[in-house]
Amino acid sequence: MIRTPAAYLTEGEVRRVHEASLEILEQVGLLVRNARAREIFAKHGCKVEAGGENVRFPRGVVEQHRAGIPPKFTFRARDPQFDRTVPDDAPVVISGSSAPDMVDPATGVARRALAADIARIARLVDQLPNYDIFSVSTLADDAPPAFFSVTRLYAALKYCRKPVRISGPPEELDSILKLAHIIAGSKGAYMERPFITHHYCPCVSPLTMDYDSTETLIYYAEHGLPGHPTLVPNAGLTSPLTLAGTLVQGNAEFLAAVVLEQMVRPGKATIYSSLPTVADMRTGAYVPGAIETGMLFMGVAQMARFYGVPCGGYIGLSNAKVNDAQSGFETGMAGVAALLSGNHLFNMAGLLDALMSFDFAKAVIDDEIVAMLRRIQRGLELTEENFALDVIREVGPGGMFADHLHTLERMRTTGFLPEIADRDPRQGWLEKGGLDAQGRAMLRVRDILTRDAPSLFAPEVDARLRQEFAGMVAAEFAPPEGWTRAPDEALSDRAERRRRRLAQQAEA
Amino acid sequence: MSEDLGHLPLEELLEQIQDNLYGGHPEPVVAGVHELLRRGLTPYEALTQGLIAGMDVVGEDFRTGKLFVPQVLMAAKAMKGGMEVLRPLLAETGAPRIGTLVIGTVKGDIHDIGKNLVGMMMEGAGFQVVNLGINTDVEKFLHAVREHAADILGMSALLTTTMPYMRVVIQALKEAGLREKLIVLVGGAPLNADFAKSIGADAYCRDAAKAVETAKRLMAEKMGAALA
Numbered sequence: 030m031i032r033t034p035a036a037y038l039t040e041g042e043v044r045r046v047h048e049a050s051l052e053i054l055e056q057v058g059l060l061v062r063n064a065r066a067r068e069i070f071a072k073h074g075c076k077v078e079a080g081g082e083n084v085r086f087p088r089g090v091v092e093q094h095r096a097g098i099p100p101k102f103t104f105r106a107r108d109p110q111f112d113r114t115v116p117d118d119a120p121v122v123i124s125g126s127s128a129p130d131m132v133d134p135a136t137g138v139a140r141r142a143l144a145a146d147i148a149r150i151a152r153l154v155d156q157l158p159n160y161d162i163f164s165v166s167t168l169a170d171d172a173p174p175a176f177f178s179v180t181r182l183y184a185a186l187k188y189c190r191k192p193v194r195i196s197g198p199p200e201e202l203d204s205i206l207k208l209a210h211i212i213a214g215s216k217g218a219y220m221e222r223p224f225i226t227h228h229y230c231p232c233v234s235p236l237t238m239d240y241d242s243t244e245t246l247i248y249y250a251e252h253g254l255p256g257h258p259t260l261v262p263n264a265g266l267t268s269p270l271t272l273a274g275t276l277v278q279g280n281a282e283f284l285a286a287v288v289l290e291q292m293v294r295p296g297k298a299t300i301y302s303s304l305p306t307v308a309d310m311r312t313g314a315y316v317p318g319a320i321e322t323g324m325l326f327m328g329v330a331q332m333a334r335f336y337g338v339p340c341g342g343y344i345g346l347s348n349a350k351v352n353d354a355q356s357g358f359e360t361g362m363a364g365v366a367a368l369l370s371g372n373h374l375f376n377m378a379g380l381l382d383a384l385m386s387f388d389f390a391k392a393v394i395d396d397e398i399v400a401m402l403r404r405i406q407r408g409l410e411l412t413e414e415n416f417a418l419d420v421i422r423e424v425g426p427g428g429m430f431a432d433h434l435h436t437l438e439r440m441r442t443t444g445f446l447p448e449i450a451d452r453d454p455r456q457g458w459l460e461k462g463g464l465d466a467q468g469r470a471m472l473r474v475r476d477i478l479t480r481d482a483p484s485l486f487a488p489e490v491d492a493r494l495r496q497e498f499a500g501m502v503a504a505e506f507a508p509p510e511g512w513t514r515a516p517d518e519a520l521s522d523r524a525e526r527r528r529r530r531l532a533q534q535a536e537a
Numbered sequence: 538m539s540e541d542l543g544h545l546p547l548e549e550l551l552e553q554i555q556d557n558l559y560g561g562h563p564e565p566v567v568a569g570v571h572e573l574l575r576r577g578l579t580p581y582e583a584l585t586q587g588l589i590a591g592m593d594v595v596g597e598d599f600r601t602g603k604l605f606v607p608q609v610l611m612a613a614k615a616m617k618g619g620m621e622v623l624r625p626l627l628a629e630t631g632a633p634r635i636g637t638l639v640i641g642t643v644k645g646d647i648h649d650i651g652k653n654l655v656g657m658m659m660e661g662a663g664f665q666v667v668n669l670g671i672n673t674d675v676e677k678f679l680h681a682v683r684e685h686a687a688d689i690l691g692m693s694a695l696l697t698t699t700m701p702y703m704r705v706v707i708q709a710l711k712e713a714g715l716r717e718k719l720i721v722l723v724g725g726a727p728l729n730a731d732f733a734k735s736i737g738a739d740a741y742c743r744d745a746a747k748a749v750e751t752a753k754r755l756m757a758e759k760m761g762a763a764l765a
Contacts, residue, residue: 062647062672129697129727141731168697168727177698198698239647240672241698265606266650310605313654313744315726385726 030408034334034371037327043335046273046328050281051088058085059236059285063243066289073292091284094291100337102257102298104162104192107212107224107485111191113161115300115339119373120406122399123194124154124392125346125380126164126228132381132388134474134509139350139386142167144180144504146387150379151188152482152506153392153474159399164194164228166379166387169502176501179204182225183494184504186212187484194226199244204498206252211493212486220253227256231289232282234260234267238289246286250293257300258286259342259376263315265308272307272321276328279305287338300374301333301340315383317346318355323363327370334371341367341374345395348383352390352467356381360398368402375399389478390470397449404445448473448527462534472527479514482506542572554619555591559598561611563618570619580623581632584663588619592661599746610654613661620663635662636756639681640691641669643702648695651724651745655691658745659752664689675709682715688759689752692738694725704736711737720755722748 038046058076061067061084071077073094076085103114104121113121131142134149146167154163165181172180178197182205185193197205205225213219231243242258249256262268262279269275283301290297305325309316316322326344333340345364349356360377367375378399379392420435430436449469451458462468484491484506495503508514542550554569566588573583595612598604604612627634638659642649649671656666667685669677673692682690690710694700703723710716721738733741739755742748 127697129729141729174698174701233647237647241645241696263650266654308606310607311602312746313606 030406031369031371034330035327035366035369036331037324038331043331046277046280046332047335049277050284051086051091053236053278053281054086054091054284055088056085057236058083059232059238059282060084061238061243062240063238063247065247066238066243069247069289069292086285086288091288094288094295095284095336097291097295098287098336098338099296099298100339102300102339103255104194104226105222105224105255106190106192107222108190109222111161113192115341115373118161119339120368120375120399120402121161121341121373122159122375122378123162123164124150124160124166124378125343125376125384125387126166126194127196128167128380128384128387129170130382130386131167132386132391134389134471134478135511139382141170142387143171144169144184144502145507147181147184148188148482148504148506149478149509150387150389150392151185153389153477155189155191155482156477157393157396159396159403160191160378162192162194162226163189164376166392169504172502173500175200176204176498177201179208179498180501180504182208183498183501186224187486187491187504188482188506190485192224192226194228196228196230196242197245199241199248202245202248206254207497208494211497212490223254225254227254228259229256230259230261231286232258232260234262234282235278236282236285238285243289246289247293250290250297253294255298257298257302258283258290259302259304260286261304261306263306263308264321265310266313268305270307270310272325272328275305275307276325276332279303279325279329280332283332299338301329301336301338302342302374302376303329303340304343304346305329314348316348317343317383318348318359318363320362320366322346323366326363326367326372330367330371339373341372341376343376343384344372345375345377345398346384347381347391350382350386352381352388352394352470356391357394357398357466360395361401364398364402365405368405375402389474390467393470393473394449394466397447400445400447460535461531464534472530475512476527476530479508479512481514542568543575547576551587551590554587555594558588558591558612558615558619559595561608561615563615566615566619567622570622574622574626579632580626580630584620584623584627584632584635588616588623589663592616592663595661596746596749606654609661610657613657616663617660620660620665624665633760634688635664636688636752637665637667637685638689638691638752639667639669639678639685639687640693641673641678641681642671642693642695643699643706644672644674645702646694646696646699647671648725649693651695651726652691652693654745655693655724655742655748658749659691662749662753664752675706678706679709679713679715682710682719687719688756689720689722691722691724691748693723695727697727700725700728700732701736703738707737720752720759722751722755724748 070084074090130139150166154160178201210216227249229242229245260282264275268278307321344367345360347356347359378395557565656668692703723738724742730741
């Protein structure tokens with residue numbers, strides 16, 4: 030484990046960021062578009078501009094409410110074995126969310142994502158070992174507006190056993206809950222184990238709270254359902270073009286959002302989740318893959334520790350369009366910076382082109398990057414036993430460790446054994462087909478998507494859902510067009526199958 | 538200041554205006570425009586030889602990466618200053634219209650950074666811009682299109698839940714008999730060209746520079762069609 034998180038700020042500087050945030054909230058305030066939010070703020074001692082939308086937050090009010098935030102947040106699944114809690118289980122990894130497009134696995138061309146894609150992504154996230162939570166990764170262009178979120182949730186929950194996170198518009202709040210109740214069996218059963226976590230972005234920088242996302246924050250807090258906001262200041266466009274100013278403004282926006290949560294439901298758990306970026310001022314491009322995002326996460330983690338709130342966000346995004354060196358170094362570098370600085374929730378994986386498209390191979394590669402992050406988290410494991418002094422004594426100068434029982438017992442666990450990274454000598458690599466990371470990742474994708482994926486819904490539950498939401502797109506899992514299902518005998522050991530396939534490719 | 542400018546040969550005066558546009562200094566641009574008019578240039582000549590020629594360089598240097606976004610926005614502000622002097626005179630003298638843009642973020646959406654960038658860069662290209670702000674409904678769009686005799690309507694959305702509203706606006710424009718004469722441009726992160734086509738917009742613009750380029754092109758076609 031990492032005992033001392035990497036830190037940019039001194040304790041005094043952390044306090045100064047907090048003070049500066051309070052100053053912004055007290056003196057500048059926020060423009061709060063949502064009328065209910067203004068009422069709630071006013072009722073709890075904030076100063077709402079008469080006849081206007083500006084809300085100012087006296088420091089005492091902020092301090093009082095932020096002090097009530099619990100130190101943990103749990104994502105629940107239908108089956109408790111998949112529950113994950115931050116910070117206890119950190120790093121907790123959640124797939125990237127809500128990309129409008131999809132890199133078609135068969136053609137490699139980006140296109141609008143459909144409900145059937147979500148079914149496949151759900152299965153992939155279910156099967157990849159390093160993902161903890163499925164944030165519904167794409168939109169569904171074929172979903173009717175009235176059943177947009179319901180269509181996405183249906184496909185997600187039908188094929189993924191892990192906790193599911195989604196955001197939806199106010200018009201769909203009731204139908205999302207109805208769907209959840211049907212799947213759980215009853216409202217009571219769902220409230221015992223709410224397996225959908227809600228996500229909202231109520232703050233539109235600079236210093237504005239919107240209508241709709243703020244409404245969903247209030248709604249879910251009122252209903253006692255799990256949810257958390259994400260704050261997304263963009264330096265140069267929606268926050269000052271300094272990392273310090275962006276940290277402070279984003280922190281003020283975080284405080285405003287979570288103070289509202291606490292006012293609606295004192296003691297509500299939340300996450301300090303963010304996606305702070307620095308715009309590329311050459312073009313104004315949105316660049317979550319930039320190194321400054323990783324750096325800002327280091328500052329955010331320090332602020333979250335100061336508040337005693339679990340933290341994280343969209344870590345490891347990339348602006349690359351394909352799985353090239355850029356997509357790897359952007360995801361990897363931000364991931365390491367965020368991990369070493371003590372972030373807990375890694376909302377990464379699967380997205381290219383600045384959240385615009387989901388890519389199956391990227392999801393598989395990111396699964397392996399996460400495995401490496403987990404390896405970093407495990408650390409050097411310094412124990413007397415691990416010093417292996419007796420083994421060193423036994424083998425002695427000039428001896429051999431490879432044939433020792435001590436080595437045999439640890440050969441699968443000490444070093445992380447990658448499936449995507451290639452470690453063959455050049456000739457061996459060529460003999461196995463000379464594939465790059467993208468090519469090897471696609472083999473894994475094919476392996477997962479060409480096998481049967483069982484529906485997690487009982488037939489009667491499925492029938493009720495289809496009846497209740499007649500008009501939604503009820504997606505069924507199927508391999509991508511042009512890919513054939515693997516024969517049943519192939520359901521033996523997966524590693525063996527991959528080895529054989531690579532060998533066959535080398536022959537061909 | 539105009540006394541000093543009075544001594545400059547015309548070539549140098551034009552160059553100075555263009556330098557001040559490039560540097561983003563509104564007051565000297567305004568002074569320069571007044572001087573051009575004092576010397577007897579028509580408003581249209583002052584516009585094309587002074588301001589537009591200057592902004593063309595700004596646009597070119599932005600495309601090649603020499604100028605950054607804040608510099609272009611400063612130049613656009615200087616351009617806006619010059620245009621405020623010229624606009625009424627251009628109308629009086631019957632000069633060719635550059636065009637009026639009505640722009641807004643659609644109902645339900647409050648994301649307006651991109652839309653504001655488009656508005657400022659369109660001002661930089663000489664367009665008159667009526668910015669309706671956020672959360673704009675059909676009535677507000679239609680009213681502004683009528684009131685300002687808009688040539689172009691720009692609609693923006695960041696949310697997938699709000700972008701379908703663009704279709705509603707275009708439908709209302711058709712019903713009001715306003716659609717045919719109007720150029721409709723749409724933009725926002727989740728949009729694409731197919732979407733723009735499917736809702737009956739004229740074009741999808743992926744960024745502010747593209748919006749300016751598209752607006753100029755479609756406006757030229759529109760003026761050409763009007764003359765033909």
